[in-house]
Amino acid sequence: MNNKSRSFESDRQVSGNEILKAESDGLRSSIALELKDDSPTFSNDAAQILKFHGVYTQDDRDKRSTLRKNGSELAHMCMVRAAIPGGRLTPEQYLALDELASDLAGESLRITTRQGIQFHFVSKGDLKPVIKAVNDALLTTYAGCGDVVRNVTACTAPRSDGLDLQMAEIADQISARYKPASSAYFEIWSDGDRIEQAEADPIYGTTYLPRKFKIGIATTDDNCVDLMSHDLGVVLDPARVGQVGIVVGGGLGKGHADPGSLARLAEPLCTVRTEHLLQTIDIVLSIQRDYGDRSDRSRARLKYLIESHGIEWFRREAEARSNVPFMEFDSVKFSDSPSHLGLNLSAPSRPYYGLKLPSGRIKDTSQVALRTALRGVVHDFRPLISLTAKEDLVLFGLELEQLEKLRQRLDSDGVQLSESLSPLTRDSFACPALPTCGLALAESERILPTLTKEIDHELKLHALSDSEISLRMTGCPNGCARPYLAEIGIVGRSKRSYDVYLGANRKGTRLGTLYAADVAFDILRESLAGPLRLYSETRLSGEGFGDFCHRIGVQELTKRYAPAPRRTRKTEPSKSGQS
Ligand code: SF4
Missing domain, CATH: 3.30.413.10 (Sulfite Reductase Hemoprotein, domain 1)
Structure with a gap:
């Protein structure tokens, strides 16, 4: 060059x-x-x-x-x-x-x-x-x-x-x-x-x-x-x-x-x-x-x-x-952005199993020995592994029968299988943020499970438990977990508050728009209640939550439902991020 x-x-x-x-x-x-x-x-x-x-x-x-x-x-x-x-x-x-x-x-x-x-x-x-x-x-x-x-x-x-x-x-x-x-x-x-x-x-x-x-x-x-x-x-x-x-x-x-x-x-x-x-x-x-x-x-x-x-x-x-010919490329169209979770037989001779990880973290906890279980199946079954950009694992390179056994083994080891999780949990992930990232303004990975549980409750109230809605969370606006491309994007603003973005589409071709700024963590669920209720009552057939918010207009949703911003708080000085 x-x-x-x-x-x-x-x-x-x-x-x-x-x-x-x-x-x-x-x-x-x-x-x-x-x-x-x-x-x-x-x-x-x-x-x-x-x-x-x-x-x-x-x-x-x-x-x-x-x-x-x-x-x-x-x-x-x-x-x-x-x-x-x-x-x-x-x-x-x-x-x-x-x-x-x-x-x-x-x-x-x-x-x-x-x-x-x-x-x-x-x-x-x-x-x-x-x-x-x-x-x-x-x-x-x-x-x-x-x-x-x-x-x-x-x-x-x-x-x-x-x-x-x-x-x-x-x-x-x-x-x-x-x-x-x-x-x-x-x-x-x-x-x-x-x-x-x-x-x-x-x-x-x-x-x-x-x-x-x-x-x-x-x-x-x-x-x-x-x-x-x-x-x-x-x-x-x-x-x-x-x-x-x-x-x-x-x-x-x-x-x-x-x-x-x-x-x-x-x-x-x-x-x-x-x-x-x-x-x-x-x-x-x-x-x-x-x-x-x-x-x-x-x-x-x-x-x-x-x-x-x-x-x-x-x-x-x-x-x-350039000395190579450029041809036109008018527009980019993607038809899907799949999660690759669960047992997948779309290529019958090359089946795979996608395992949801909690924001990409593989460790043993008091609830489940995830790292030990994964080590065991990788050691015994020898699958090939593909890490996904949604922080999950795809295991492949095995006959279907072996893959089934691997899946059963994970299950018997207490690992929560992707198919047993709520659609929201399956489609959510976070950046590491605290305590390791020097740029983090707020919790992210450690607090995401609490947030998904809260929002799952809200979804249930509106008969939306089976709806596929993507959620991503970051501890600062650097956006390492790409929150502006999630249907619900949660971005850390101060120690206990977040900005909320709505209106991105599931295919990754439209950014979300700021819906509510500086929302205390404790009322994040409440702040989403209005848009979710309206979605439940008035969505078009097959319409995703992001597309719905975009059609209604995020500004309109803000006017109707967003909580007023809190007083901006001083944030802690940073050392070094990991973006
Ligand atoms: S820099 Fe990246 S990892 Fe760190 S808090 Fe911000 S978004 Fe998260």
Whole structure:
């Protein structure tokens, strides 16, 4: 890829992160040195570069205020993220990651909304063995975070037409091509030798991308990865073999106190022959690398470049850099966004079982030994595993009879099977938020079960218990669990209050609209009673809750039913997020 990175002189004042990247000696910074010192955490400069290695520095937020009050050191820890293209794991890889969680990472694994796995509560001293164990399982944490192409999402649940295999292959190709070229990762974590290389990365230059860059792949009949929320999306149409559509400029993160920030859906860019896909991604990345805002990180995602310059400008710029023919791509239509839960026989020779996980968390609790049960079935039945972008697990690669036995075993081990859960619980998930995420303003994962129970009660009152309604919750407006694409989106605003979004559709092609701001957790259920009652009484045949809210108008629903906002409360200062 032709590197046309602009110099700092030609930019407005660049942000501090740009200078850190440029001076990081190819993503090395002082990480290796600091790993040897006695401090329980890293310097801020090293912590910024650590993100490229898949590591966030954090502290236990549950303990923060007490420790501060006592004048003690914070409870420092790290989050380590394994990037797993398309979320596919062999049973051996799963068992290796599970063992790692036992030994060094807080006894839990956390599936992310981008089909990776996060380990929380890793001490600085355990970072090297944790990353080495991930590498030994033939996986990597490199580019799990940082201003580069992040983990590539794609639904890899089995399909009768085999497109899951094609998507998995494309995800692998994209993932391999856009890992940083620097050997820093192998030097630091595997004590490898330094390989002398050109100073500038051949794809990213010396300052990498202005911000993270998310790529996803979906088919027109299955948008479970929420493709339109990606910086770049690849659309496969089963009826158009040999071609792929490209969409660009999606991204959901925004700020409560930043009116110019926006959640945005991607727009169609072009259609290209499948063999030209990587060249086309090169071009899109090069435009973002060269023109993305490097002065203000809150405006540095591709979505802001396209929002300010327009998709026509972007297409012209892409065509000017391209030597492959672009064909038209008028509009993106998805027919479904399935959850992939329960026993699925749509590809009769490739059955699978989708297991609902509580917001992607795999751990043993006093109620159920979920991690132990999963370890047991993976060890004994040896299924292949696909992590979904809705934080669940798909188990496949077995004969139907074996799959049935696996399912029965989970049941007898006390694991709640997907089919025994309410539709709302099946279609809900949350981001981690407290106590690990430094950006969290409110609880999310830990409080979601209480919220779904409450809303399930409300649904029952309106004879809606069997209705399929999607619910997502996050601890801040960064939107890691994509709440603006759920029919009910709950976004943390302060310690005990949330904004409520309604009106998104189930296919992931329309964003929700703010219905009620700053609603106390205790009245979230009550705040939804009016819209749910109206939905129950006046919905059209087959109309989903999101479509209903959109048809009536979210503003109208706000006028009729939304509680008045509470007085805005002061929020706790943050350390480091994990978005
Ligand atoms: S950054 Fe915000 S949305 Fe993401 S995990 Fe943290 S609290 Fe949740």
